[in-house]
Amino acid sequence: MTVRIGVVLFPGSNRDIDAVNALEVAGAEPVILWHDEVALDGVAGILLPGGFAYGDYLRAGVIARFSPVMRAVSAFAADGGLVLGICNGFQVLTEAHLLPGALLRNRGLRFVSREVRIAAERSDTPFSHLLGERRPLRMPVAHGEGAFFADDATLDQLEANGQVLFRYVRADGSPAGGEEDRVNPNGSLRAIAGVINAAGNVAGLMPHPETAVEAVLGSDDGLGIIASFVASAAEHERADGPVLVGTR
Amino acid sequence: MSVDTRFAVNVRPKDGILDPQGRAVESSLGHLAIDGVSDVRVGRRIELTVAAANDAAARAVVERLAAELLSNPLIEAHDIEVLGAASSLDSQTAPDEAADAAGGVPLATPEGAST
Numbered sequence: 001m002t003v004r005i006g007v008v009l010f011p012g013s014n015r016d017i018d019a020v021n022a023l024e025v026a027g028a029e030p031v032i033l034w035h036d037e038v039a040l041d042g043v044a045g046i047l048l049p050g051g052f053a054y055g056d057y058l059r060a061g062v063i064a065r066f067s068p069v070m071r072a073v074s075a076f077a078a079d080g081g082l083v084l085g086i087c088n089g090f091q092v093l094t095e096a097h098l099l100p101g102a103l104l105r106n107r108g109l110r111f112v113s114r115e116v117r118i119a120a121e122r123s124d125t126p127f128s129h130l131l132g133e134r135r136p137l138r139m140p141v142a143h144g145e146g147a148f149f150a151d152d153a154t155l156d157q158l159e160a161n162g163q164v165l166f167r168y169v170r171a172d173g174s175p176a177g178g179e180e181d182r183v184n185p186n187g188s189l190r191a192i193a194g195v196i197n198a199a200g201n202v203a204g205l206m207p208h209p210e211t212a213v214e215a216v217l218g219s220d221d222g223l224g225i226i227a228s229f230v231a232s233a234a235e236h237e238r239a240d241g242p243v244l245v246g247t248r
Numbered sequence: 249m250s251v252d253t254r255f256a257v258n259v260r261p262k263d264g265i266l267d268p269q270g271r272a273v274e275s276s277l278g279h280l281a282i283d284g285v286s287d288v289r290v291g292r293r294i295e296l297t298v299a300a301a302n303d304a305a306a307r308a309v310v311e312r313l314a315a316e317l318l319s320n321p322l323i324e325a326h327d328i329e330v331l332g333a334a335s336s337l338d339s340q341t342a343p344d345e346a347a348d349a350a351g352g353v354p355l356a357t358p359e360g361a362s363t
Contacts, residue, residue, distance in 0.1 A: 059320060066317070095320065102323045109268045149265070149323060187266070 003234040006033040006043035008073065008089075010064045015050030015087065015210065022210035023047065025223065026230040035067040045082040045233030046073055048089025050142070050208060060103065060145045061091030070096055082126055082236060083202045084229050087143055090194070090204030098202050099195055100158060101150035103143075107187025111144040115218070116185050118193045118207055119169045120225075122162055125196055126232030127203045130224050136169045137221035139212035141185050146206040148188035148195070155190055166194035166205050250299045253306045254331040259319045260291030294318050295331065303330075 005028045007019045020030040031043050035053075040046065054063035064070065070092070077083050077098055085093040093099040106112055117136035120128040131137070150158065158164055168176040168184045168191040176183035176191035184191045186206070194205025209222025261267040269290035277285050296313075300306035310328050319326040 058318065062317065062320070102320055104266065104323060105268050107266065107268055109272055147266075151322075 002027065002029040003045070003230060003237055004029045004031050004041075004043045005045045005047055005230060005233060006031050006040055007047050007049055008033045008035065008069055009049075010035045010051065010053035010067065010092075012053045012055050013049050013051035013088070015208065018208070018210045019047050019049040019086070022213045022222070022226045023230065025213045026227040028230040028233070033069055035064070035069050037069045038072055040069075040072050040076055044237040045084070045229060046076060047210075047229070048073075048083070048085040048092050048204075049210070050087030050089060053088055053092060056088075056145075059095065060088060061093075061095040064088075064092045065095040074098060077197075077202050080199070080201050080236075082229060082233050084127060084225075085202075085204035086208060086210060087141075087146075087206055090206055091145065093202060093204045099197055099204050100154060100163070101148055101192075101195060103145050103206070104147040104149045104187075105145050106143070106185075107147055111142075112146070112185045113142040114140065114185065116141050116193075116207055117169050117171060117173075117183075118166045118205070119173055119175075120166055121164050122196075125165060125200055125203065125228075127196065127225055127229050128165065130228040130231060132224070134221065134224060136171065136173045137209075137212075137224070138219040139207045139209055139222045141207045143186070143206055146186040146188065148186075148190075148192040148206075150189065155192075158192075158195060159190070161198055163195050163198065164190070164192055165196040165203055166207070167191045168193050250301055251303075251306070251333060252297050252299050253303065253333050254295065254297050255306070255310045256329040256331055257294045257296070257310065257314045257318050257326055258291060258329065259294070259314075259324050259326045260289055262323055262325045265323050291324075 005023050007016050007030050009016050009032050023030040031041055057063055091103045094102050115138055117138055119135040120131050122128055123131055170183050193207055196203040209225040212219040212222030214220050267289050270288040274288040298306040298309050314326045
């Protein structure tokens with residue numbers, strides 16, 4: 001049976017169609033979940049897509065954090081459910097305290113829309129296990145507030161825990177340098193492009209793997225991330241048995 | 249009976265957090281031929297009216313809003329000001345006007361408590 005993955009649609013989400021396409025390419029059945037839903041329709045995983053949820057008013061992601069669907073997503077995550085946030089979805093997950101850190105305005109102040117390279121620091125997570133040795137991964141970024149920030153103690157802890165999931169890297173795969181390095185598109189501390197929670201079931205990243213899933217799009221390097229997520233969600237569903245509608 | 253109180257919440261980047269907006273403002277000072285200005289930090293100010301039974305209850309609502317919604321304590325600091333009181337019987341009158349009507353004196357003492 002095809003695994004069903006929820007794509008949360010906030011007012012102002014605009015990468016939802018890309019997310020739906022990527023999930024289909026990866027063999028999943030996408031299910032759109034509206035922001036005022038309180039039940040998750042029995043999906044096996046949740047994807048929070050990019051965009052400008054609620055216009056990014058106040059701070060990117062903060063208004064979305066308090067929407068009804070996010071209460072359900074938090075409960076789903078607390079129960080071990082797999083949640084992937086991309087770009088604005090990553091911002092929502094940090095504001096919701098489902099992921100550590102915060103995304104600050106880009107160091108260069110500009111909205112950055114271009115291709116970057118990232119590499120997975122780990123290949124044993126539900127979001128990266130199918131990536132293999134493929135690196136660096138080429139995919140676009142498109143954001144104004146993507147500079148990953150956490151205090152030094154938190155950064156050290158994230159590194160020690162293996163919670164730095166993706167880093168911006170050079171063409172040869174070596175990590176980007178300090179915040180002034182152009183390879184690091186937004187001034188993220190320690191060139192962090194994506195993180196995973198301590199429990200290993202919630203991850204977020206600023207780049208867009210969902211728009212790099214087919215060669216015709218310029219790169220299919222992002223498919224490994226989406227496919228890992230989909231395969232892991234399918235595995236979870238098999239392990240848990242069928243999830244009844246509305247129970248989560 | 250509830251009392252309407254007007255508050256302002258001032259949110260700013262915490263010390264040590266890079267503030268690219270402040271830096272951009274600072275870099276424009278040369279064009280204005282202004283010297284001697286440094287450490288520009290850009291924040292935001294949110295003004296709101298709270299209806300509550302008393303001052304302490306109103307204050308508690310604003311404290312919670314400021315910490316949970318209006319600021320991200322990880323990256324931002326905030327302080328709360330009481331701007332004045334307005335009669336809940338006349339919601340058409342802006343608090344500033346109410347203060348003017350009372351002789352220009354705010355009905356509640358402004359304060360700048362740091363939180």
